[in-house]
Amino acid sequence: MIVEAKLIKRIPRTANVESFRFVLLSKVDNKPLSQNVNSVLPSPAAAPFSAKTGVGSSLNQRFNFFPGQFVQVIFDRTNISNALFNKYLSFSSSPTKDYMEVTKKLSESQFSQKLKNLKIDDTVFLNGPLGNCVFRDNDDRLCFLVGGIGVTPAISIIEYVMEKKLGTDITLIYSNKTEGDIAFKRELDVWQAINKKVRVVYIVTEARPEDKSCLWGVLNKNLLIREVKDIDKRVFFIFGPPVMVTAMKNLCVEADCPGRSIRAENFIGY
Numbered sequence: 001m002i003v004e005a006k007l008i009k010r011i012p013r014t015a016n017v018e019s020f021r022f023v024l025l026s027k028v029d030n031k032p033l034s035q036n037v038n039s040v041l042p043s044p045a046a047a048p049f050s051a052k053t054g055v056g057s058s059l060n061q062r063f064n065f066f067p068g069q070f071v072q073v074i075f076d077r078t079n080i081s082n083a084l085f086n087k088y089l090s091f092s093s094s095p096t097k098d099y100m101e102v103t104k105k106l107s108e109s110q111f112s113q114k115l116k117n118l119k120i121d122d123t124v125f126l127n128g129p130l131g132n133c134v135f136r137d138n139d140d141r142l143c144f145l146v147g148g149i150g151v152t153p154a155i156s157i158i159e160y161v162m163e164k165k166l167g168t169d170i171t172l173i174y175s176n177k178t179e180g181d182i183a184f185k186r187e188l189d190v191w192q193a194i195n196k197k198v199r200v201v202y203i204v205t206e207a208r209p210e211d212k213s214c215l216w217g218v219l220n221k222n223l224l225i226r227e228v229k230d231i232d233k234r235v236f237f238i239f240g241p242p243v244m245v246t247a248m249k250n251l252c253v254e255a256d257c258p259g260r261s262i263r264a265e266n267f268i269g270y
């Protein structure tokens with residue numbers, strides 16, 4: 001489905017990461033446009049979770065997606081394959097929210113410039129929802145292995161679990177270069193403070209962290225086994241650039257995680 005969406009809010013997350021919140025304006029087409037990345041799979045037949053959009057306006061249409069899915073943000077509608085202007089971004093909000101949020105690690109690219117130039121009330125086209133690496137309500141124990149901007153779909157899933165009060169047991173192992181690179185830290189700290197089943201393990205790989213709750217080092221087998229005692233009982237979600245996804249899949253295999261429990265999404269483009 002292609003929709004036209006209006007920007008309602010921008011939220012800086014770190015020095016170079018920003019979130020963009022949209023509400024639905026109108027449905028443009030019922031069919032997703034053709035895809036140009038290998039990892040993009042058809043979305044599940046019917047996403048049962050509905051992000052009500054258009055709140056605050058007279059519009060009352062819904063955009064359905066599963067937590068963990070993504071959209072193609074389209075600035076060039078004349079050529080959908082234009083990878084310079086049309087890129088994939090994961091939802092970083094729960095589908096229960098009245099808005100759809102995506103979060104971009106901003107660069108000097110033309111796509112990033114288009115996003116940076118967006119003003120409140122500007123509109124974009126969104127193609128989706130896309131992707132099969134999703135959370136389902138009967139997944140009762142999760143472990144996320146994410147690096148950097150790969151946290152975005154994890155945020156959508158955790159926010160959804162919090163909003164629906166599902167009681168899902170969640171460990172998020174979240175690696176960044178420095179403490180300053182940790183996006184969504186405030187939200188994650190609030191969630192783990194109010195829900196004892198949510199636990200975040202922050203790791204930074206470069207400068208030694210000042211925050212004592214933040215580990216310094218690399219996410220390896222020893223760390224995984226130490227932090228996750230019930231590896232065989234969890235669904236593992238891996239999101240991030242292809243190199244990182246491959247490394248984390250190998251780590252799961254080394255740590256005897258059952259292959260059927262691993263769900264991964266490659267953020268192609270990094």
Ligand SMILES: Cc1cc2nc3c(=O)[nH]c(=O)nc-3n(C[C@H](O)[C@H](O)[C@H](O)COP(=O)(O)OP(=O)(O)OC[C@H]3O[C@@H](n4cnc5c(N)ncnc54)[C@H](O)[C@@H]3O)c2cc1C
Pocket residue numbers: 037039070087088089090091103104105106107108109110111112131149152153265266267268269270
């Ligand atoms: C399913 C999915 C979900 C994603 N979710 C997010 C998200 O939530 N947030 C987010 O910020 N990004 C996400 N991405 C990545 C996003 O689509 C962009 O590719 C990425 O943000 C880089 O965009 P840019 O315009 O800043 O890239 P650029 O600055 O142009 O590129 C960044 C680096 O990647 C290299 N590169 C660019 N394109 C390719 C390519 N096709 N193949 C190999 N290398 C390439 C460039 O040479 C450069 O080194 C996702 C991608 C996918 C496929």
